[in-house]
Amino acid sequence: MALENETIIKLENLTKRYGYGDAASFALKDFDLTVKRGEFIMIMGPSGCGKTTLLNIIGLLDTPTSGNFLLNDESASRISARRQARLRSKKIGFIFQNFNLIPDLPIIENVALPLVYSGYHKTRRLIRASEVLARFNLKEKEYYMPFQLSGGQQQRAAIARAIVAGPEIILADEPTGNLDSHSSQLVMEELKRIHSEGNTIIMVTHNQSLTQYATRVINMLDGTIDTDLKTVKDSDLPVPVSARKKKAKIKKKTKKKRSKK
Ligand SMILES: Nc1ncnc2c1ncn2[C@@H]1O[C@H](COP(=O)(O)OP(=O)(O)OP(=O)(O)O)[C@@H](O)[C@H]1O
Ligand SMILES: [Mg+2]
Numbered sequence: 001m002a003l004e005n006e007t008i009i010k011l012e013n014l015t016k017r018y019g020y021g022d023a024a025s026f027a028l029k030d031f032d033l034t035v036k037r038g039e040f041i042m043i044m045g046p047s048g049c050g051k052t053t054l055l056n057i058i059g060l061l062d063t064p065t066s067g068n069f070l071l072n073d074e075s076a077s078r079i080s081a082r083r084q085a086r087l088r089s090k091k092i093g094f095i096f097q098n099f100n101l102i103p104d105l106p107i108i109e110n111v112a113l114p115l116v117y118s119g120y121h122k123t124r125r126l127i128r129a130s131e132v133l134a135r136f137n138l139k140e141k142e143y144y145m146p147f148q149l150s151g152g153q154q155q156r157a158a159i160a161r162a163i164v165a166g167p168e169i170i171l172a173d174e175p176t177g178n179l180d181s182h183s184s185q186l187v188m189e190e191l192k193r194i195h196s197e198g199n200t201i202i203m204v205t206h207n208q209s210l211t212q213y214a215t216r217v218i219n220m221l222d223g224t225i226d227t228d229l230k231t232v233k234d235s236d237l238p239v240p241v242s243a244r245k246k247k248a249k250i251k252k253k254t255k256k257k258r259s260k261k
Pocket of ligand 1: 047051054
C-alpha cells in the first residue's frame with residue numbers, strides 16, 4: 001500500500017493560446033504537471049513565461065485552450081460554473097501580489113467573504129474572521145479599512161482571507177513582491193505554518209532565496225517546464241491533521257507485515 005499523499009492536481013498536455021494563425025502566441029504549451037497533496041511548489045521564470053496563466057487555470061479563474069486539468073481526479077471542464085464558484089471559495093485560497101482587498105470593506109468583512117458559501121449566518125462568519133485575524137496579529141486592526149494598514153499587514157489580512165474557509169490548495173502569485181524583507185519573512189512564516197498543516201501551496205516568486213521554504217522548485221520558460229526539482233520526497237510531505245491517524249495506522253500495518261516476512 002502506498003504511503004504517499006494522493007494526487008490533488010493533474011495537468012496533461014495543457015495549452016493556453018492567445019490569438020489565431022500567424023498572430024497566435026502560447027502562454028502555456030504542452031504543459032504537464034502532477035501535484036501531490038502537501039507539496040509546497042515554487043514557480044520561477046522570466047516575465048511572460050506563463051506563471052500567472054498557470055495559477056489562474058489551476059484556480060479555475062481561466063480555462064485552457066486544450067488539454068486536461070484534473071482537480072481531485074475530476075475533469076475541471078466538466079464542473080459547472082456554479083460548482084466552480086463554490087470550489088473557488090471553499091477549496092482554493094488565492095493570494096495576489098497587490099493584496100486585492102476590497103477597498104471599501106473593513107478588514108474583518110474582507111476576511112469573512114469566502115465564508116459566504118459556508119452556510120454560517122453573518123455574525124458567525126465575522127466571529128470566524130476575527131479568530132483568524134487574531135492568529136495573524138491583526139485583531140486590533142480588524143475594523144480598519146485596507147488603506148489604513150501597511151503593505152505587510154494588508155498581505156497578512158489577504159492570507160487570512162485566503163485560508164479562512166479552510167481551503168486545501170493555496171495559490172499565491174508573488175505574494176511578497178510588494179513587501180520589504182521583514183514583512184516578506186512574516187508572510188513566508190505564515191505560509192510555512194499553513195503548509196505544515198498538510199495544505200498544498202503553489203507560489204510564484206522571483207526571489208530565489210525564498211525557495212528554501214519549498215518542497216519543489218519549478219523553473220518555467222516560454223510556457224513550459226524548464227527544470228523541476230523536488231527537495232522533499234513525496235512520502236515525507238506533511239499530511240492533513242484529519243488524515244494523520246489513517247496514515248499512521250497504515251504505516252504500522254506495513255511495518256508489521258514487513259517484520260513478519
Ligand atoms: N489576455 C491576454 N491576451 C493576450 N496575451 C496574454 C493575455 N494574458 C496573458 N497573455 C500573454 O501570455 C504570456 C504569459 O503571461 P503571464 O501573465 O502568465 O506571465 P507571467 O509569467 O506571470 O509574467 P510576470 O512574471 O511578468 O508576471 C505573456 O506573453 C502575456 O503577454
Ligand atoms: Mg505574473
